[in-house]
Amino acid sequence: MSETPRRFVTKDEVRIQELPWGPHHWLCRPDMVDAKDLALVRVHMPPGTGHAFHAHPTMEEIIYVVEGKAEQWVDRERRELEPGEIAHIPPNVVHASYNPFDTTLVFLAILSPADLGGPPPVDVSGEEPWCSLREAE
Amino acid sequence: MSETPRRFVTKDEVRIQELPWGPHHWLCRPDMVDAKDLALVRVHMPPGTGHAFHAHPTMEEIIYVVEGKAEQWVDRERRELEPGEIAHIPPNVVHASYNPFDTTLVFLAILSPADLGGPPPVDVSGEEPWCSLREAE
Numbered sequence: 631m632s633e634t635p636r637r638f639v640t641k642d643e644v645r646i647q648e649l650p651w652g653p654h655h656w657l658c659r660p661d662m663v664d665a666k667d668l669a670l671v672r673v674h675m676p677p678g679t680g681h682a683f684h685a686h687p688t689m690e691e692i693i694y695v696v697e698g699k700a701e702q703w704v705d706r707e708r709r710e711l712e713p714g715e716i717a718h719i720p721p722n723v724v725h726a727s728y729n730p731f732d733t734t735l736v737f738l739a740i741l742s743p744a745d746l747g748g749p750p751p752v753d754v755s756g757e758e759p760w761c762s763l764r765e766a767e
Numbered sequence: 768m769s770e771t772p773r774r775f776v777t778k779d780e781v782r783i784q785e786l787p788w789g790p791h792h793w794l795c796r797p798d799m800v801d802a803k804d805l806a807l808v809r810v811h812m813p814p815g816t817g818h819a820f821h822a823h824p825t826m827e828e829i830i831y832v833v834e835g836k837a838e839q840w841v842d843r844e845r846r847e848l849e850p851g852e853i854a855h856i857p858p859n860v861v862h863a864s865y866n867p868f869d870t871t872l873v874f875l876a877i878l879s880p881a882d883l884g885g886p887p888p889v890d891v892s893g894e895e896p897w898c899s900l901r902e903a904e
Contacts, residue, residue: 635857637844637854638839638841638846638852638853640852644851657852658829658853664855665827665855666857668879670829670831672851690803690805692794692807692877694875704774705774709775711775711777714778714781714794715775715778716776716794718773718800720803740805740829740877742805
């Protein structure tokens with residue numbers, strides 16, 4: 631961090647991370663701005679991909695849909711979220727996001743606290759009931 | 768709060784608050800979902816309006832532009848933010864958002880913690896240097 635902390639993150643300053651469920655455009659992280667309680671990433675999820683069932687042991691999260699449509703799960707509850715709609719996920723609650731639709735899904739993942747160095751996400755996608763939930767529909 | 772906490776906020780469930788600088792569409796608050804660390808509101812700011820210089824004593828904030836363009840100030844630094852760009856505002860740092868442009872500015876204000884019952888925003892818009900900053904340009 632420079633002596634004058636950065637207060638803005640514009641298009642050219644976004645940090646891009648490639649993950650199997652699409653590029654992640656990081657907008658707010660402790661290594662980018664003076665963030666302590668808030669992290670923000672914009673995910674561009676191509677059709678036919680998804681971020682399977684997982685939980686964050688110590689982080690609270692909001693999913694905000696910007697473009698396209700999300701098949702969003704929180705616990706055993708499923709919704710199709712449109713632009714401007716959200717899911718709220720308390721710490722330790724299992725959730726998943728899928729894009730079974732024709733266009734790229736763009737959503738914001740808002741996380742608290744900002745420190746991403748805490749306990750990593752727990753992948754439960756291979757365990758019951760999570761591995762059978764989508765088939766059961 | 769019902770026994771099963773609400774995990775989704777869809778279009779019809781948004782809570783609207785009218786303020787002088789435009790309607791606020793609340794998406795995440797402790798009285799809507801089980802939020803502790805994250806609050807989220809979408810502000811629809813008409814041309815010619817603004818939220819003048821103020822500070823939140825105990826809240827960290829991100830401004831994320833969704834549509835239109837923001838004249839965004841953090842401390843004495845000014846940027847024009849476009850869709851997909853952010854400002855990060857630590858607690859107690861003075862900031863302001865204006866829309867001097869021709870189209871409605873839509874932005875998200877992301878706040879932590881979620882409890883809006885803490886110390887209220889401090890309006891410094893009548894004090895130096897804040898009251899002279901925009902004229903000085």
